Amino acid sequence: MDYDVIIIGAGVTGCAVARELSRYRLRIAVLDKNWDIGEGTSKANSGIVHAGFDAMPGSLKAKLNVSGSQMMPSLAKALGIPFMQNGSLVVALSKDDRLHLDELFERGLKNGVKGLRILSRNEALEMEPNLSDKTAGALFAPTGGIICPFRLTSAMAESACINGVTFLLRTNVSSVSRTDEGFRLDAIRYDEFDPEGDRDITLSSYCVINAAGLYADRFHNMMSEDKLTITPRKGEYCLLDVTAGRHVGRTVFRMPSALGKGILVSPTIHGNLLVGPTATDLADKEGTFTTASGLAAVNAPEASAVKNLPMKEVITSFAGLRPCGDRGDFV
Numbered sequence: 001m002d003y004d005v006i007i008i009g010a011g012v013t014g015c016a017v018a019r020e021l022s023r024y025r026l027r028i029a030v031l032d033k034n035w036d037i038g039e040g041t042s043k044a045n046s047g048i049v050h051a052g053f054d055a056m057p058g059s060l061k062a063k064l065n066v067s068g069s070q071m072m073p074s075l076a077k078a079l080g081i082p083f084m085q086n087g088s089l090v091v092a093l094s095k096d097d098r099l100h101l102d103e104l105f106e107r108g109l110k111n112g113v114k115g116l117r118i119l120s121r122n123e124a125l126e127m128e129p130n131l132s133d134k135t136a137g138a139l140f141a142p143t144g145g146i147i148c149p150f151r152l153t154s155a156m157a158e159s160a161c162i163n164g165v166t167f168l169l170r171t172n173v174s175s176v177s178r179t180d181e182g183f184r185l186d187a188i189r190y191d192e193f194d195p196e197g198d199r200d201i202t203l204s205s206y207c208v209i210n211a212a213g214l215y216a217d218r219f220h221n222m223m224s225e226d227k228l229t230i231t232p233r234k235g236e237y238c239l240l241d242v243t244a245g246r247h248v249g250r251t252v253f254r255m256p257s258a259l260g261k262g263i264l265v266s267p268t269i270h271g272n273l274l275v276g277p278t279a280t281d282l283a284d285k286e287g288t289f290t291t292a293s294g295l296a297a298v299n300a301p302e303a304s305a306v307k308n309l310p311m312k313e314v315i316t317s318f319a320g321l322r323p324c325g326d327r328g329d330f331v
């Protein structure tokens with residue numbers, strides 16, 4: 001056997017698993033088709049460490065979200081990376097929204113989120129003066145936080161690497177199959193400079209961990225009769241200069257809908273201001289380009305629950321693809 005454990009995917013999931021398993025005497029390899037770690041969804045998201053009030057009580061997502069939020073302060077400290085519990089607000093912009101706020105509050109309590117509070121319009125505006133004039137109240141979650149998602153991923157990869165984990169980048173896994181002892185993985189190892197130099201390789205291991213993000217359904221379906229479909233849901237953003245970074249102090253959400261958490265406005269851990277994401281289902285798992293319509297939706301005056309956004313301070317835009325499974329929960 002080449003390895004005890006092979007992890008497919010060097011995103012935040014694969015790197016976290018690699019770091020955790022590197023505490024044991026195991027021969028571990030992380031394989032990724034890209035030239036660097038964290039080049040998938042893990043580098044293009046909101047960077048929010050959610051408090052955990054949104055996930056359905058009893059779901060795996062709720063359980064992992066709340067325990068992840070509780071672990072993050074000590075994890076960030078151990079990794080030596082910046083993390084801030086800046087708190088988050090879900091803002092009700094109508095009477096209907098205000099009723100849903102109570103539901104969200106109850107859900108949060110059931111999920112075990114600490115410190116949740118419903119704020120009146122005045123309390124919310126006192127906390128964040130740039131909230132919309134339509135603000136009817138807000139749910140405040142003091143445990144919501146912000147982090148740099150790429151730094152989190154790279155710090156966990158570095159820690160795993162120091163502890164002896166092998167990272168095989170430029171390694172595109174094409175198939176996984178069972179053998180008598182464990183698993184066989186066939187892959188293409190890309191040459192760094194010359195496509196002529198690409199070569200087929202075969203690896204073996206006792207255990208395979210599928211952390212392939214948007215492509216996790218492919219490997220799952222090679223092994224299981226219980227077929228899974230993952231659909232990419234694009235989210236587009238505008239990132240504003242640090243001069244706009246204090247427009248809000250907390251992460252400000254609108255009321256979530258079936259398509260997700262809506263356009264949020266948040267300071268980033270680097271002091272910029274982030275506005276987005278949109279939510280559009282696609283067929284293309286590589287479609288991380290921004291679109292005129294997506295950026296127009298982010299820039300629309302009433303897109304978020306924050307007023308007077310200084311959109312002239314936009315310094316860049318980007319898009320990420322959420323891996324949306326067909327089960328409504330983590331698998």
Ligand SMILES: Cc1cc2nc3c(=O)[nH]c(=O)nc-3n(C[C@H](O)[C@H](O)[C@H](O)COP(=O)(O)OP(=O)(O)OC[C@H]3O[C@@H](n4cnc5c(N)ncnc54)[C@H](O)[C@@H]3O)c2cc1C
Nearest residue numbers: 009011012013033040041042045046048173213235321322
């Ligand atoms: C718009 C948006 C906003 C989000 N906001 C937040 C947020 O605020 N907070 C939060 O917690 N989460 C957020 N998320 C979700 C979060 O980004 C993802 O859950 C997370 O990044 C998934 O990490 P991953 O490691 O599972 O997947 P990925 O980061 O996609 O990693 C999978 C890796 O597998 C590799 N891979 C795939 N196929 C193969 C193959 N055949 N061979 C080898 N390697 C392969 C890929 O190259 C990739 O590097 C958001 C996502 C989006 C898109």
